[in-house]
Amino acid sequence: xxxxxxxxxxxxxxxxxxxxxxxxxxxxxxxxxxxxxxxxxxxxxxxxxxxxxxxxxxxxxxxxxxxxxxxxxxxxxxxxxxxxxxxxxxxxxxxxxxxxxxxxxxxxxxxxxxxxxxxxxxxxxxxxxxxxxxxxxxxxxxxxxxxxxxxxxxxxxxxxxxxxxxxxxxxxxxxxxxxxxxxxxxxxxxxxxxxxxxxxxxxxxxxxxxxxxxxxxxxxxxxxxxxxxxxxxxxxxxxxxxxxxxxxxxxxxxxxxxxxxxxxx
Numbered sequence: 200x201x202x203x204x205x206x207x208x209x210x211x212x213x214x215x216x217x218x219x220x221x222x223x224x225x226x227x228x229x230x231x232x233x234x235x236x237x238x239x240x241x242x243x244x245x246x247x248x249x250x251x252x253x254x255x256x257x258x259x260x261x262x263x264x265x266x267x268x269x270x271x272x273x274x275x276x277x278x279x280x281x282x283x284x285x286x287x288x289x290x291x292x293x294x295x296x297x298x299x300x301x302x303x304x305x306x307x308x309x310x311x312x313x314x315x316x317x318x319x320x321x322x323x324x325x326x327x328x329x330x331x332x333x334x335x336x337x338x339x340x341x342x343x344x345x346x347x348x349x350x351x352x353x354x355x356x357x358x359x360x361x362x363x364x365x366x367x368x369x370x371x372x373x374x375x376x377x378x379x380x381x382x383x384x385x386x387x388x389x390x391x392x393x394x395x396x397x398x399x400x401x402x403x404x405x406x407x408x409x410x411x412x413x414x415x416x417x418x419x420x421x422x423x424x425x426x427x428x429x430x431x432x433x434x435x436x437x438x439x440x441x442x443x444x445x446x447x448x449x450x451x452x453x454x455x456x457x458x459x460x461x462x463x464x
Contacts, residue, residue: 293363
């Protein structure tokens with residue numbers, strides 16, 4: 200297992216001295232950051248956020264109003280590669296303003312449903328308001344942590360997430376929770392920030408870097424190993440954007456966006 204290694208790195212200081220950052224401190228800092236984004240931003244694009252829009256094809260977002268489509272804090276498009284089918288149940292980790300949930304809901308149809316989970320009340324209020332405005336009856340938003348999902352065992356056909364798992368201080372627990380809520384044969388499609396090699400200690404212990412989706416980014420091989428340790432098979436990591444040629448071309452220590460897929464046996 201890789202749990203101990205991850206937790207140890209959270210507590211390392213710049214010169215190897217202990218600089219303890221407890222998980223609750225990270226969660227509080229991240230929650231405050233995104234609460235502020237929800238209160239102030241008319242769109243999710245801005246410095247210090249995980250990403251910006253232009254992540255989705257015009258066709259995919261065509262039926263969503265511009266102000267909702269532009270409120271994206273993601274780093275990729277997990278919807279297009281998720282192969283969502285009518286009638287499926289989707290769980291979105293860190294649903295934010297709800298954009299990925301609304302896009303997923305269009306694909307699973309009235310016979311399917313989408314559950315968005317977020318820890319930030321301000322984001323949940325925004326998402327619920329957007330859902331009411333869109334008249335989407337097959338989407339609901341639940342308050343909770345991705346390390347303790349308010350979702351029943353085996354409830355989901357697929358779990359998606361967009362630039363959120365990197366924000367968790369306990370990723371092995373997130374992977375175990377994803378495994379728990381998936382049905383046998385269920386699948387994972389996640390867009391996230393990962394690295395090629397370990398980040399410098401000064402970055403890993405920066406609260407600002409945590410909120411910006413950098414400090415919590417795992418080495419790509421460690422991310423894949425964490426999913427396998429949780430029981431997943433067929434784990435794949437595909438870099439997006441200009442690095443689509445392959446992982447071998449990634450600069451050492453550089454954070455980059457990737458699509459991660461896996462399957463529960």
